[in-house]
Amino acid sequence: MRRMWLIAATLLLAGCSQLAYRLDRQAPEQFVPNPLELPPADDRYVWMQVVDTVDDYFRIAREQPVQNSNSLLLDGHLETSYRIGASVLEPWRKDSTAGFEAIQSSLQSIRRKAIIDVRPRGAGYSVEVIVQKDLEDTDRTQYATETTATRRHDGTIVREDVRDPDTPQTLGWISLGRDTSLEQRILRDIFQRVTKQDDRRGLFRHHH
Template sequence: MTFTGCVSMDAYGPQVSNPVFVRANNPEEAWERTVDVVHDYLFEIERENKLGGVIETRYKTGASMLEPWHPDSVGSANRWQSTLQSIRRKAYIHFTPAPGGYMVGVEAIKELEDVPRAANFEGGATFLDNSALQRDLNPVVGQATPSGWINQGRDPSLEQAMLRTINRRFGQ
């Protein structure tokens, strides 16, 4: 016999609404608890705007299979992807006052590195064979052009993990 309810589940627990309501009377304490959750996921904060209710993190390189202590790559599929390809993530936490507490929303952005003309052979980064001969007395060491990043959209697994941690931090 199977029971189905209103709560959907993923591999790590019940789905949490985004944004999630947290009960808090003290705005400073609520803000600091939310910042603690950001630090739990080892993100560095790039910008905090308490008036605007936004916490923005710096980009963080995705954790590989060899880095189980980094919680930003949620699930084995994300870990394998970060192991085999350069991935980075950035989080935005939106903090909105609500009656009796706050609505806290998490937006996690995931990007994949785009390596144009990747040099997968010896000397490929220094001597490109697909361009005209150029006389350069300062040879390039490494990649000749700067890397770009391809937006992969939002990372719902990381968002859900952070929201569940926020819920636990506020005792809900």
């Protein structure tokens, strides 16, 4: 009976730890260099931690694993798909950090994608994280009284076959630069996993 209680308590603590990790969207208070130097480790292990970390934030679109051996040196490269930013009402999503980024994603259509490069540095590695952030460019604000037939963007009258006249039409995306707060958080998570400072590493491995 005592062993059963111990197992139950362990599972409960693991569940609480996982929930806390999922709901934690705060940007790190301490600045992390970008690119960030990682200590020596097996190249497959390092790449697995990078992939496992990024998968908590975005859906991975393509990847080329890093290779670091006496016979072969190859930079690792990973790109994710674009993802519409999480709002303040979606605390379980981690692609918008708490505060300004989550509020902005709640009020406007924001999308993000991440690009990660891992480069061998002797027995160690250098990891660079770039998170691109874009703002949706529409022909008008939602529920506006203006029509798409009178809105000008390139010197001509825009006339479109609009199925729903109350729905703004996407013209494209405007670059807002980089989301440094999310870059910092991803870098911190990668560093903690690679150096085994985060004892939750084994609890959040994804099984697809």
